[in-house]
Amino acid sequence: MPSSDEFDSSQRQNVAERRQFIKRWAEYVRTHEDSEWSRQQNELIDSQLQSANELARRGETDPVEFISALQRRRTNHEQH
Numbered sequence: 001m002p003s004s005d006e007f008d009s010s011q012r013q014n015v016a017e018r019r020q021f022i023k024r025w026a027e028y029v030r031t032h033e034d035s036e037w038s039r040q041q042n043e044l045i046d047s048q049l050q051s052a053n054e055l056a057r058r059g060e061t062d063p064v065e066f067i068s069a070l071q072r073r074r075t076n077h078e079q080h
Helices: 004-031 034-057 063-079
Strands: none
Touching: 034 063
């Protein structure tokens, strides 16, 4: 089990890595067309949903939660 100092260090590193990612993503969004990064986000989300669907078919996830997430995704997509 990690010590308190190790845990604190790990948490600080995690926060720093998240901030760096956010800065990189913000820069990417500023320097690329909306249609490009939006398409990429849609592809990523769709692939995650496809993976969740495959897990549900194999009984490795809760199908009710999967359907709820799918419906939210479709609703959000239709609103934009």
